[in-house]
Amino acid sequence: MRAENDTPARAPLDAAALRRAAVRPGGLWREIEVVQSTGSTNADLLARALHGEPEGAVLAAEEQRAGRGRMGRTWTSPPRAALTFSVLLKPAVPPARRGWLPLLAGVAVAAAVTEVTGVDTKLKWPNDLLAGDAKLAGILAEAAGDVVVVGIGLNVSTEPAEFPSPRPGALPATSLRAAGAATLDRADLLLAILEGFERWYRAWQQADGDPDRSGLRAGYTRLSATIGRAVRAELPGGQALSGPAAGVDSDGRLLVRVSPGSEVAVAAGDVVHLR
Numbered sequence: 001m002r003a004e005n006d007t008p009a010r011a012p013l014d015a016a017a018l019r020r021a022a023v024r025p026g027g028l029w030r031e032i033e034v035v036q037s038t039g040s041t042n043a044d045l046l047a048r049a050l051h052g053e054p055e056g057a058v059l060a061a062e063e064q065r066a067g068r069g070r071m072g073r074t075w076t077s078p079p080r081a082a083l084t085f086s087v088l089l090k091p092a093v094p095p096a097r098r099g100w101l102p103l104l105a106g107v108a109v110a111a112a113v114t115e116v117t118g119v120d121t122k123l124k125w126p127n128d129l130l131a132g133d134a135k136l137a138g139i140l141a142e143a144a145g146d147v148v149v150v151g152i153g154l155n156v157s158t159e160p161a162e163f164p165s166p167r168p169g170a171l172p173a174t175s176l177r178a179a180g181a182a183t184l185d186r187a188d189l190l191l192a193i194l195e196g197f198e199r200w201y202r203a204w205q206q207a208d209g210d211p212d213r214s215g216l217r218a219g220y221t222r223l224s225a226t227i228g229r230a231v232r233a234e235l236p237g238g239q240a241l242s243g244p245a246a247g248v249d250s251d252g253r254l255l256v257r258v259s260p261g262s263e264v265a266v267a268a269g270d271v272v273h274l275r
């Protein structure tokens with residue numbers, strides 16, 4: 001048994017092995033890189049996109065010094081405790097439908113985590129990955145022109161004392177280790193996420209971004225911890241609205257039933273599950 005103050009073993013990612021497993025002719029993933037330390041993998045891929053980097057780049061970092069979260073927040077993790085990576089995409093779907101891309105990422109991550117580790121996961125809209133009532137992973141999609149960079153931060157071996165204190169009202173953080181995962185192998189997790197992501201992404205693009213023809217809305221709804229719950233949506237401007245979460249519309253927005261027969265579509269903000 002591990003002594004209380006031992007550092008857990010945190011194996012490095014092997015970029016060459018990842019490439020061998022996930023980069024294949026005609027596949028979505030063109031290049032997989034692992035850097036020891038960077039500011040933010042999202043920022044790096046957005047910068048590369050400006051210089052013409054094509055779709056299909058995957059960048060993982062063992063440590064981020066300025067990891068970005070949703071709504072201008074930060075995302076932090078000790079070196080190699082989390083799986084932190086970003087992917088560069090140029091989705092060929094109508095612009096309004098691009099709102100589904102971060103949700104698609106959530107579906108891929110949730111399914112891969114459960115498949116690889118046996119941990120039961122759900123999604124809090126838009127794409128926080130939950131284990132029970134705690135946050136296991138976060139996803140940040142950032143767009144620049146026709147490029148969308150999707151960044152994923154999944155807490156793998158993080159110990160409770162290593163998490164920053166949660167901001168008021170936020171969910172507590174958890175990790176796969178704390179959730180009793182059968183394995184903490186970050187390479188297996190990354191490969192399973194990339195595989196599921198590619199499958200959903202192709203189906204969604206083939207359906208011209210349609211969430212129903214691609215099966216994405218059904219897949220998301222199955223994994224959603226939000227739909228059907230009473231929620232409070234805190235909007236970026238400081239306003240809030242409450243009611244049952246009725247579903248997600250064709251553009252990926254959360255539909256909140258604010259009164260009988262009246263639904264408001266929420267495109268961005270924080271959702272609190274009320275009960």
Ligand code: BTN
Pocket residue numbers: 039040041042043064066067068069070071073075084085086137138139140150151152153
């Ligand atoms: C959130 O929960 O607010 C989203 C967190 C997203 C974190 C990931 S880690 C990899 C990628 N690079 C970043 O700077 N952020 C994302």
